[in-house]
Amino acid sequence: MKVKVGIMSFAHLHADSYAHCLLENPSAEFVGIADHDPERARAKAQQYGVQAFESYESLLASDVQAVIICSENARHAQLAQMAAAAGKHILCEKPLMTMLEDGKAMLAAAQGAGVHLFTAFPCRFSPAFQEMKETVASGAIGEVLALRGTNRGVNPGGWFNDPALAGGGAMMDHTVHVADLMRLLTGQEIVEVYAETGNNMYHAGYEDTAMLTLTLQSGVFATLDSSWSRPKRTFPTWGDVTLAVIGTRGIVEMDMFAQYLVHYDERGGRIRQVFWGDNIDYLMIDEFLRVVAGGERQVLATGEDGYKAAAVAIAGYESVRRGEPVAVVY
Amino acid sequence: MGRQHTQAYRQMPDVEVVVVYDRRPERAQAFAQEFGVPIANDFQELLNRCDIVDVCVPTHRHAEYALPAIEAGKAVVSEKPLARTLDECERIVEAVHRHKAIFMPAHVLRFFPEYRTAHFLVKDGAVGTVAAVRMRRGGDYPRAESDWYADFNKSGGVILDLIIHDFDWLLWTLGEAERVYAKALTFRNLDHLDYALVTIRFKNGAIAHVEGVWCDPSGFKVNYEICGDAGMLEYDSTKQVALRTAVRAEGGAGGGVQVPSNPAVNDPYYLELRHFVDCVKAGTTPEITVEDGYNAVRLALAAIESAQTGKVVRL
Numbered sequence: 001m002k003v004k005v006g007i008m009s010f011a012h013l014h015a016d017s018y019a020h021c022l023l024e025n026p027s028a029e030f031v032g033i034a035d036h037d038p039e040r041a042r043a044k045a046q047q048y049g050v051q052a053f054e055s056y057e058s059l060l061a062s063d064v065q066a067v068i069i070c071s072e073n074a075r076h077a078q079l080a081q082m083a084a085a086a087g088k089h090i091l092c093e094k095p096l097m098t099m100l101e102d103g104k105a106m107l108a109a110a111q112g113a114g115v116h117l118f119t120a121f122p123c124r125f126s127p128a129f130q131e132m133k134e135t136v137a138s139g140a141i142g143e144v145l146a147l148r149g150t151n152r153g154v155n156p157g158g159w160f161n162d163p164a165l166a167g168g169g170a171m172m173d174h175t176v177h178v179a180d181l182m183r184l185l186t187g188q189e190i191v192e193v194y195a196e197t198g199n200n201m202y203h204a205g206y207e208d209t210a211m212l213t214l215t216l217q218s219g220v221f222a223t224l225d226s227s228w229s230r231p232k233r234t235f236p237t238w239g240d241v242t243l244a245v246i247g248t249r250g251i252v253e254m255d256m257f258a259q260y261l262v263h264y265d266e267r268g269g270r271i272r273q274v275f276w277g278d279n280i281d282y283l284m285i286d287e288f289l290r291v292v293a294g295g296e297r298q299v300l301a302t303g304e305d306g307y308k309a310a311a312v313a314i315a316g317y318e319s320v321r322r323g324e325p326v327a328v329v330y
Numbered sequence: 331m332g333r334q335h336t337q338a339y340r341q342m343p344d345v346e347v348v349v350v351y352d353r354r355p356e357r358a359q360a361f362a363q364e365f366g367v368p369i370a371n372d373f374q375e376l377l378n379r380c381d382i383v384d385v386c387v388p389t390h391r392h393a394e395y396a397l398p399a400i401e402a403g404k405a406v407v408s409e410k411p412l413a414r415t416l417d418e419c420e421r422i423v424e425a426v427h428r429h430k431a432i433f434m435p436a437h438v439l440r441f442f443p444e445y446r447t448a449h450f451l452v453k454d455g456a457v458g459t460v461a462a463v464r465m466r467r468g469g470d471y472p473r474a475e476s477d478w479y480a481d482f483n484k485s486g487g488v489i490l491d492l493i494i495h496d497f498d499w500l501l502w503t504l505g506e507a508e509r510v511y512a513k514a515l516t517f518r519n520l521d522h523l524d525y526a527l528v529t530i531r532f533k534n535g536a537i538a539h540v541e542g543v544w545c546d547p548s549g550f551k552v553n554y555e556i557c558g559d560a561g562m563l564e565y566d567s568t569k570q571v572a573l574r575t576a577v578r579a580e581g582g583a584g585g586g587v588q589v590p591s592n593p594a595v596n597d598p599y600y601l602e603l604r605h606f607v608d609c610v611k612a613g614t615t616p617e618i619t620v621e622d623g624y625n626a627v628r629l630a631l632a633a634i635e636s637a638q639t640g641k642v643v644r645l
Contacts, residue, residue: 145520145523146525194511198531198535198537200459200461200535200536200559201559221527225462227557229462229562231561234562250547251545251547323642325511
């Protein structure tokens with residue numbers, strides 16, 4: 001039995017990747033698409049050879065068992081609550097929410113309806129991260145003392161630059177992946193955040209530069225660079241996810257997307273990194289399909305994981321407002 | 331560092347290393363033997379016998395030697411950091427001005443071509459307005475005979491001793507810092523292990539992240555990236571290597587030592603001290619001023635204070 005899945009909104013760039021993953025996965029039946037923008041729903045449906053639904057309601061009234069929400073960040077809560085009310089399992093793009101109240105409502109809605117709510121944190125599935133996690137757990141580098149992470153990227157533009165829809169700028173977009181990896185790696189919560197943000201890259205009303213300092217429960221400290229600091233036209237790839245763990249006996253450093261070859265593209269007039277590593281989106285969607293079909297969750301991030309990571313970004317904005325480190329409110 | 335500096339001076343036909351002093355006679359003896367330089371019995375004797383004093387003692391003794399040298403009318407080049415405390419730094423700044431001394435804190439990083447080139451590219455607008463800078467420096471814990479690096483009161487740990495290099499480069503390149511926030515293992519009393527992550531906000535809105543590493547068993551390495559609204563510069567000492575030499579271990583069964591290097595006509599220590607000697611001969615102020623030395627220590631001590639108190643320190 002294939003799992004029937006719909007995608008709610010193609011606002012987020014990752015929707016295309018998830019669509020491909022659904023089409024390639026023999027366990028999935030990609031049923032169709034609904035979107036705030038019916039024209040986009042029609043165009044994407046045609047592109048992927050699936051059904052275009054006129055509204056979210058009509059998609060949710062169909063026999064899909066699960067939905068993937070890829071709307072603008074600020075619309076996640078509304079769509080997730082609609083999907084939960086319709087009894088559909090949910091995989092929601094990150095950040096789960098831009099406000100704590102939204103996140104709480106989403107978790108409550110899923111729990112109340114008895115549906116799964118997962119957060120799209122594909123980095124958890126990276127074989128490099130998995131091996132790093134095992135290395136740290138084995139005690140090979142001793143006691144964990146500090147972490148250094150980055151999730152730098154190019155400015156995606158569009159609604160990502162509208163704080164009303166995105167919930168902020170680079171810090172809201174790029175804090176959660178690595179905050180999640182830090183939680184997963186250490187088994188500890190992030191309790192305090194200090195953030196410095198700037199806008200010297202694009203000189204606009206959102207932060208394009210963000211440097212967070214995080215303190216974990218045990219006193220382990222970390223920094224996380226979530227800036228859109230990669231040059232848009234000339235950088236050879238979209239960005240990076242890196243994490244270093246400093247232990248009493250050694251260091252492990254991961255550069256998650258360093259599995260690439262270099263393409264000097266005469267026709268395109270630029271140099272590109274061509275990634276040849278595993279498709280972590282595929283691995284994530286595959287587990288989502290298995291869990292919806294009744295399997296056990298193994299790596300997939302829960303709604304609560306998404307909530308906790310987003311709470312760190314939200315605390316970052318509070319730190320910027322107050323100009324000092326702040327406790328993370330969950 | 332005394333040996334490194336001496337090797338640089340020995341390449342200069344117009345400079346002679348005429349005398350050495352070390353408060354530990356056996357160290358002075360070893361140095362004298364290696365370089366064929368006479369030993370002074372005390373510091374006053376050294377001052378009587380030279381024009382330039384090069385201070386390469388541990389950080390907590392910089393002021394103790396730099397001050398009398400300045401007061402004796404000598405030109406003085408002193409290892410970084412300028413001194414261990416801000417009070418000592420102030421006294422050195424004051425003495426330099428009072429005696430109109432030619433003085434240079436030896437922030438040699440400014441003469442490393444990979445850092446010097448980046449500075450001038452940024453100044454020339456190659457990356458536009460700077461938004462974010464990341465700098466990393468370090469390797470394993472430094473070992474000295476007396477193990478003075480391990481004594482925070484002497485060395486100031488990884489922040490004051492090591493990443494002050496990057497702090498000076500940042501102040502030189504981006505201008506004044508506004509505030510600093512830092513986390514460090516310095517006060518955890520771990521055995522020969524130190525690590526720091528420092529975030530600095532500059533008055534022009536740029537944000538810098540500096541990582542100081544005294545806990546990486548894989549050896550010394552540095553990197554940086556400078557991101558602006560018109561481009562980005564990056565350098566990684568593990569990637570930009572002109573020469574690698576690997577020699578098979580005796581017996582032929584692997585385990586050889588690999589040594590990466592970037593050979594150059596002049597090493598940065600030579601370039602740094604050549605600049606200083608030229609200033610002494612011309613009577614001009616070196617491009618690294620005593621105030622630069624003061625400002626770098628001030629920023630480093632602010633970072634240490636932040637790491638100690640958990641608070642943002644405004645400058």
